[in-house]
Amino acid sequence: MSNNVINNSEAKAQMKLRAAEHVIELVESGMTVGLGSGSTAAMWVHLLGERVRDKGLRIKAVASSVASERIGQSYGIPFIELRKCDQIDLTIDGANEIAPGLALIKGGGGELLREKIVASASKRYVVVADSFKVVPKLGAFPLPVEVFPMAASIVSCALKELGFIPELRLNADGSTYVTIHANYLFDCRGLTIEDPYQMKAELDSIVGLVEHGIFLDMVNYAVIGGETGAIERRV
Numbered sequence: 001m002s003n004n005v006i007n008n009s010e011a012k013a014q015m016k017l018r019a020a021e022h023v024i025e026l027v028e029s030g031m032t033v034g035l036g037s038g039s040t041a042a043m044w045v046h047l048l049g050e051r052v053r054d055k056g057l058r059i060k061a062v063a064s065s066v067a068s069e070r071i072g073q074s075y076g077i078p079f080i081e082l083r084k085c086d087q088i089d090l091t092i093d094g095a096n097e098i099a100p101g102l103a104l105i106k107g108g109g110g111e112l113l114r115e116k117i118v119a120s121a122s123k124r125y126v127v128v129a130d131s132f133k134v135v136p137k138l139g140a141f142p143l144p145v146e147v148f149p150m151a152a153s154i155v156s157c158a159l160k161e162l163g164f165i166p167e168l169r170l171n172a173d174g175s176t177y178v179t180i181h182a183n184y185l186f187d188c189r190g191l192t193i194e195d196p197y198q199m200k201a202e203l204d205s206i207v208g209l210v211e212h213g214i215f216l217d218m219v220n221y222a223v224i225g226g227e228t229g230a231i232e233r234r235v
C-alpha cells in the first residue's frame with residue numbers, strides 16, 4: 001500500500017472519529033438508541049459503550065447491523081429486539097453518499113432493509129460521515145438493492161430498464177451473497193441519480209424488489225467530519 005493511500009485512510013478515520021465524538025453528547029439516560037452501521041457508526045458505538053460501562057449511562061439499544069450489535073454487547077449495552085421495539089428516540093448512522101437535501105445512499109454493508117426499518121422508527125435520525133461522502137448527486141456509489149431470490153431475474157431486467165447495470169453481490173469465494181433476511185443483493189452501477197424522489201418511486205414500484213438504499217426525508221441532520229473539525233449540516 002502506498003503512503004498516499006495510508007495517509008488518505010488515516011485522514012478519513014480521523015474525520016469519522018471527529019464526527020462520532022461530536023454526536024455522542026446527544027445520548028441521554030433513559031433513551032432507546034439505534035446503533036447504525038458501518039465504520040463511522042462503529043466508532044460512535046465504542047464511545048457509547050464506554051459511557052455505559054464506565055459512566056453509568058442508562059440506555060436500551062437496537063442495532064441496525066450485526067457488527068454494531070456485537071460491539072455494543074462487548075460493553076454490556078442492553079439490547080431490545082427490533083421486533084419488540086415500536087419507537088427509537090435517537091439513531092446515529094453512517095452513509096455511503098450524502099447529497100443535497102440529505103438524500104442518502106446506504107446499504108453498502110448489505111443490511112439496508114434493517115437499516116431502513118431502524119431509520120424509519122427513529123424520532124431523531126442523525127448521520128455521521130467523513131467529508132468524502134458528500135456528493136452533488138447520488139449514484140457514484142453503487143446503489144444496493146435487496147431482492148427476493150425468486151424475482152432476481154425479473155428485478156434485474158427492471159433495473160436495467162431504469163438505466164442501471166445491476167451486479168449480483170458475491171462472497172469472496174464466488175458464492176452468492178445472501179442477506180440476513182435470506183434475500184439477494186444487487187449493486188447497481190452506471191447511473192447518476194438526477195431526481196432521487198422519482199428514482200425512489202420507480203424502485204418502490206418494482207414487485208419483487210424488497211428494499212433499496214435510497215433514504216429520503218429521514219435525516220434530521222448530518223455531522224460531517226472535516227479535516228479541521230466537525231461541521232454540522234442541518235436539513
Ligand code: 5RP
Pocket residue numbers: 036037038039040041093094095096105106107108109110111112115
Ligand atoms: C452500511 C452503511 C454504512 O453506514 C455505510 O457503508 C457507511 O460506512 P462507513 O462509515 O464505514 O463509511 O450504509 O450498509
